Amino acid sequence: MPFQLYIVIALALTFDFLNGVHDSSNIVATMIASRAFRPNMALGLTAVANFLGPFLFGVAVATTIGDEVAESHALNLEVIIACLVGAIVWNILTWVLGIPSSSSHALIGGMVGAVLAGAGFGAIKLHGLEKVLIALVTSPLLGFAFGFILTRLIYFLVRNASNEINKFFKRGQLVTALGMAFSHGTNDAQKTMGIITLSLLISGVIKTFEVPIWVIALSAGAIALGTALGGWKLIRTLGGRFYKIRPIHSFSVQLTSATVILAASYLGLPVSTSQVVSSAIIGVGSSESFGKVRWSVAEEIVMAWFITIPASALVSAGVYWVMRLFG
Numbered sequence: 001m002p003f004q005l006y007i008v009i010a011l012a013l014t015f016d017f018l019n020g021v022h023d024s025s026n027i028v029a030t031m032i033a034s035r036a037f038r039p040n041m042a043l044g045l046t047a048v049a050n051f052l053g054p055f056l057f058g059v060a061v062a063t064t065i066g067d068e069v070a071e072s073h074a075l076n077l078e079v080i081i082a083c084l085v086g087a088i089v090w091n092i093l094t095w096v097l098g099i100p101s102s103s104s105h106a107l108i109g110g111m112v113g114a115v116l117a118g119a120g121f122g123a124i125k126l127h128g129l130e131k132v133l134i135a136l137v138t139s140p141l142l143g144f145a146f147g148f149i150l151t152r153l154i155y156f157l158v159r160n161a162s163n164e165i166n167k168f169f170k171r172g173q174l175v176t177a178l179g180m181a182f183s184h185g186t187n188d189a190q191k192t193m194g195i196i197t198l199s200l201l202i203s204g205v206i207k208t209f210e211v212p213i214w215v216i217a218l219s220a221g222a223i224a225l226g227t228a229l230g231g232w233k234l235i236r237t238l239g240g241r242f243y244k245i246r247p248i249h250s251f252s253v254q255l256t257s258a259t260v261i262l263a264a265s266y267l268g269l270p271v272s273t274s275q276v277v278s279s280a281i282i283g284v285g286s287s288e289s290f291g292k293v294r295w296s297v298a299e300e301i302v303m304a305w306f307i308t309i310p311a312s313a314l315v316s317a318g319v320y321w322v323m324r325l326f327g
Contacts (some may be wrong), residue, residue, distance in 0.1 A: 001205055004077040008199045011084040013222040016192040018091045019103040020050065020226020023188060023273050027181050027227070030250035030281065036173040045174075046181040047228035051220045053185025054193070059211045060268030061187055065194030067209040068128030069108075070115045072201050078323055079118035080199050086110035086316025090308060102272035105308035107191055108132055113313030117320040135269035139260055140279035147256040147283030154252060155287075169247035176254035181227075183261035184273050185220060191270055192219040249284050256280040 027050075028042040037045070087110035091103055115123050158165050196215050200206045257277045264271040 002077070002203055004081065005199055005203050005205070008077055008080050008084065009196055009218075011081060011088065012192050012196050012199075013218060015084055015088050015091065015103075015107065015195075016189060016219050016222035017226040018088060018095065019188055019192070020047075020223040021229055022091055022095055022103050022226075023184060024227040024229070027177065027184055027273075027277075029277075030245050030253045031173055031177045033245035034170065034173070034247045034250035036170040036247060036250060037177070042177070043228055045178065046184075047224045049178050049181030050185035050189070050227045051224035053182040054189050054216050054220045056182065057186040057262070057265055059190055059193060059216065061190035061265055061270050062194035062197060062211050063209065064128065064132065064268045065107075065191050065270055066198035066201075066211075067194070069111060069125055069132060070119070070198075071123045071125060072198060072209075074119040074123035075115065075198075075202055076118065077199060077202060079114045079320060080195065080202070082118065082316045082320035082323060083107070083110040083114035084195065085319045086113060086312045086314075089315050090312040094308075102136070102274045102308055103188065104136060104191060104270055104272040104274075106312040107195075108136070108270075109309035109312035110316040111195075112309070113316035114320050116313075117317035132270055135264060135271050136275070139264060139269075139271040140275040142260050143256055143276040143279035144283035144286075146260060147252055147280040148287045150256055151248070151252045151284045151287035154248060166247045169251040172251050173247070173254060176251055176258060179258035180254045180261070180277075183258045183265060184227075185223060186265040187261050187271060188273055189219045189223045190265070192222070245281075249281075252284045253277065253280045256283070 024043060024046065027046045028037075028039070031037050031042045032039050036042075087103070087106040090106040090109075112124065112129070193211050193215050196219065197206070197209060197211045200212070200215075201209055206212070257273070257280050260276050260280075261271060261273060
């Protein structure tokens with residue numbers, strides 16, 4: 001394999017690891033805030049589920065990312081390197097600032113910026129890019145709507161229950177939180193698989209776009225390791241800055257997020273776990289009262305969503321130009 005391919009794989013796994021650190025908050029924040037699980041136990045269970053997710057639910061999302069966004073014959077490994085560096089830089093910046101932005105947006109933005117700089121507009125598969133962008137835009141809306149409706153339904157079903165019902169919602173999170181962790185590993189780890197497999201195809205190591213089992217294992221392991229270490233600044237953001245999370249809120253958020261993300265994974269649609277979970281938290285809180293949610297925090301997060309794709313695209317394009325400048 002060419003030396004540049006080793007660089008691509010190392011960068012892809014670094015991005016995957018940071019994605020796990022970045023997105024661990026999405027999975028465990030509500031579980032910890034509602035006191036259903038201790039932090040270390042929550043992160044450990046989540047890491048295992050993240051690793052197993054891609055093996056259980058297939059690699060349809062990897063195919064979308066690696067085979068449906070850009071023309072492989074028009075790309076080279078320098079473009080892929082620039083894409084990954086742009087996404088990594090943005091992830092680190094938002095991680096340091098404690099902003100739960102989207103790693104998925106960063107990767108898509110990085111890919112678009114690098115491809116445009118290195119191969120031109122003709123290398124973009126517009127139908128595939130449109131599919132990805134529609135999924136990224138509609139998934140948070142579905143998260144909000146489903147979270148709102150589900151919580152209203154739950155309150156209706158338990159309207160005559162005593163406070164003991166909180167024990168059910170705490171214990172039930174073992175299932176819902178694991179479901180959300182499986183969905184995260186299934187969707188997010190596959191994005192890295194798609195990038196590595198695309199690079200193998202560009203290099204001629206493989207002849208058709210098929211994800212090797214070792215790529216699945218490495219990608220799943222990297223995101224699981226990142227999840228196990230956790231991103232505590234982001235956990236605090238999602239776990240308490242919107243409103244006080246109680247067991248019923250956590251249960252609803254996790255069930256909503258797992259449903260939306262697993263459905264998207266089955267359809268091969270890459271979605272942002274950060275977006276889905278954040279919007280589900282807002283939807284669940286709004287189902288009780290719109291005044292319950294600290295909308296200023298929500299505005300900060302939405303703003304980060306909007307700037308992530310263009311920001312990471314510009315960084316990736318700049319990285320590619322610098323690489324070309326220095327040969």
